[in-house]
Amino acid sequence: MKNIKKVMAALALIAAVAAWFQASESTRRYLVYIGKQVPYLPYRYFI
Amino acid sequence: MYDYDAVVIGAGLGGLSSAAILARNGFKTLVCENTNHIGGCCSTYEENGYSFDIGASIVELSWIIDELFEKLGRKVSDYIDWIPVDPIYGFLTADGKRFTYPVDPDETRKVITGFSEADGPRWDRFQKLGQSAIREAFGRIMTTPFATFGDAMKVMAKAPSMVKLVKYMGMNFESTLKSFFSSEQVRASMSLQSYFIGLPPALCPGYIAFLAYAEHEGIYYPRGGMVQIPGSIAKIFGEYGGEIRFDTRVKRVLMDGGRAAGVELMDGTQIRSRFVVSNINAKTLYLEHVGRENLPAWAVKAVESYEVSIPAPMIMLGLDTRPDLDAHHTFCYTTIEEMNAIWFEDYASRKLPDRGFMLVSWPTHADPSLAPEGHHCLNMVTFAPYELADGDWDDLKERYLETQLDFLEHRFGLKGIRDHITMARVSTPKDFARMLLHPGGAVYALQNDIMASAFFRPRLRSKAVKGLYLTGASTHFGGGVPPTIGSGIAAGSLMLEDFGRVM
Numbered sequence: 001m002k003n004i005k006k007v008m009a010a011l012a013l014i015a016a017v018a019a020w021f022q023a024s025e026s027t028r029r030y031l032v033y034i035g036k037q038v039p040y041l042p043y044r045y046f047i
Numbered sequence: 048m049y050d051y052d053a054v055v056i057g058a059g060l061g062g063l064s065s066a067a068i069l070a071r072n073g074f075k076t077l078v079c080e081n082t083n084h085i086g087g088c089c090s091t092y093e094e095n096g097y098s099f100d101i102g103a104s105i106v107e108l109s110w111i112i113d114e115l116f117e118k119l120g121r122k123v124s125d126y127i128d129w130i131p132v133d134p135i136y137g138f139l140t141a142d143g144k145r146f147t148y149p150v151d152p153d154e155t156r157k158v159i160t161g162f163s164e165a166d167g168p169r170w171d172r173f174q175k176l177g178q179s180a181i182r183e184a185f186g187r188i189m190t191t192p193f194a195t196f197g198d199a200m201k202v203m204a205k206a207p208s209m210v211k212l213v214k215y216m217g218m219n220f221e222s223t224l225k226s227f228f229s230s231e232q233v234r235a236s237m238s239l240q241s242y243f244i245g246l247p248p249a250l251c252p253g254y255i256a257f258l259a260y261a262e263h264e265g266i267y268y269p270r271g272g273m274v275q276i277p278g279s280i281a282k283i284f285g286e287y288g289g290e291i292r293f294d295t296r297v298k299r300v301l302m303d304g305g306r307a308a309g310v311e312l313m314d315g316t317q318i319r320s321r322f323v324v325s326n327i328n329a330k331t332l333y334l335e336h337v338g339r340e341n342l343p344a345w346a347v348k349a350v351e352s353y354e355v356s357i358p359a360p361m362i363m364l365g366l367d368t369r370p371d372l373d374a375h376h377t378f379c380y381t382t383i384e385e386m387n388a389i390w391f392e393d394y395a396s397r398k399l400p401d402r403g404f405m406l407v408s409w410p411t412h413a414d415p416s417l418a419p420e421g422h423h424c425l426n427m428v429t430f431a432p433y434e435l436a437d438g439d440w441d442d443l444k445e446r447y448l449e450t451q452l453d454f455l456e457h458r459f460g461l462k463g464i465r466d467h468i469t470m471a472r473v474s475t476p477k478d479f480a481r482m483l484l485h486p487g488g489a490v491y492a493l494q495n496d497i498m499a500s501a502f503f504r505p506r507l508r509s510k511a512v513k514g515l516y517l518t519g520a521s522t523h524f525g526g527g528v529p530p531t532i533g534s535g536i537a538a539g540s541l542m543l544e545d546f547g548r549v550m
Contacts, residue, residue, distance in 0.1 A: 024225075026249055033250050034496060034497055037498035037499070041503055043348045044353075044504075045503060047349035047505050
């Protein structure tokens with residue numbers, strides 16, 4: 001079970017890296033912008 | 048002992064909508080309004096016989112207003128005379144082009160194929176997705192409490208077109224338009240919509256592009272000006288026994304055992320109520336009116352994390368002639384690159400706008416009664432920072448007015464307009480903040496990016512303070528006439544669920 005989780009996490013990471021390199025400059029700027037707000041989401045979800 | 052069942056802070060569209068629903072259901076309801084007029088960002092300014100809208104300038108998705116009136120047991124046609132507006136936009140470009148987008152999507156298709164034959168079928172695809180998004184998804188979302196991930200799943204189950212939009216949540220507005228249209232001219236002409244939620248095309252979520260399609264479902268202007276919408280809701284509120292107090296500023300929300308229990312006014316008067324409804328900016332509500340001392344640490348962190356939306360200075364012009372325009376709304380536009388640069392360069396460096404784009408509204412095109420006979424009103428709107436590097440807005444009004452008139456005359460070809468101006472007023476972000484108490488002069492309350500939308504936007508029913516409900520642009524679905532009325536409907540349904548009906 002642990003191994004499956006690790007493989008899934010590695011695949012998700014590879015997919016994210018591949019998507020990042022395929023994304024246009026504009027999309028990357030957008031993803032960075034929304035990425036900066038991710039740490040606040042757990043708080044925002046409950047307000 | 049309560050003075051009222053509900054006290055509503057602010058007579059904007061969201062606050063009035065939920066207040067009217069409460070009054071209709073027997074709740075003794077008081078609305079406290081800081082100014083001497085109703086409507087908030089959907090109101091009217093009158094001078095020398097001219098009536099100017101001071102915010103919202105058109106209505107789309109009018110069936111959300113129908114839904115509210117139905118809940119109030121009234122017919123819209125008994126209160127509001129809708130004037131259909133067509134075309135949706137006229138366009139003026141810096142290189143002298145002018146064209147319009149009619150309401151009929153097939154007519155708009157003809158204009159688009161004039162720029163690029165290949166974009167005709169792409170418009171059909173865009174239109175089809177936009178149509179299902181508007182009819183199935185956005186319509187449901189706007190009037191539904193959307194507080195949890197589970198709520199989103201429920202909506203998706205009922206509106207399969209939402210699933211198709213998920214792809215565009217990971218894309219920005221610019222990339223979404225690029226994935227449909229090859230013509231730069233077409234993409235640029237549609238790009239203003241991103242600023243309608245207060246963000247440049249690079250930072251605006253892609254799915255907003257489909258919200259723009261809503262205008263092709265029909266747009267309307269209420270005879271007598273935009274204030275007729277809140278005016279009608281306030282009238283119905285009064286018919287059900289509701290009370291509005293003007294020039295009544297709330298200082299704080301009264302708390303009782305961690306629960307909202309009324310409000311204290313600036314003059315020290317305390318008004319007790321079973322629950323409190325807010326129609327003001329959520330940051331002001333939580334951090335000043337409720338107070339950090341009454342909030343858990345996580346709630347303070349959440350509220351502080353939101354950015355307020357961009358301000359929109361407005362110029363109101365009275366003219367003694369008919370302007371040389373083609374539509375109720377004219378978009379004087381530039382390239383997408385420049386629209387992004389305005390944000391990333393000018394806005395970030397707090398520059399007074401001296402390039403770019405503007406939206407010109409011409410309300411007397413639809414309703415000539417808003418100006419003296421033979422005269423017309425124009426509203427020119429741009430987006431600009433609240434604090435300026437060059438000085439204070441109060442000192443820069445004249446410079447701003449002259450710069451924008453230069454744009455209109457020399458860049459966008461409306462030569463000689465200065466010779467016909469009978470009056471000009473500049474409403475700056477500072478004026479807006481002073482009048483409506485919007486922090487930072489924000490027109491859409493909080494920034495409307497995807498990380499501050501849906502279940503990441505302050506909830507209609509506060510989780511941090513019991514007995515506190517939110518309406519308006521700060522909460523789900525954000526700014527605009529249909530979304531804020533939708534928030535009032537959704538908050539109203541939650542209050543009825545929590546407190547039952549009095550009658």
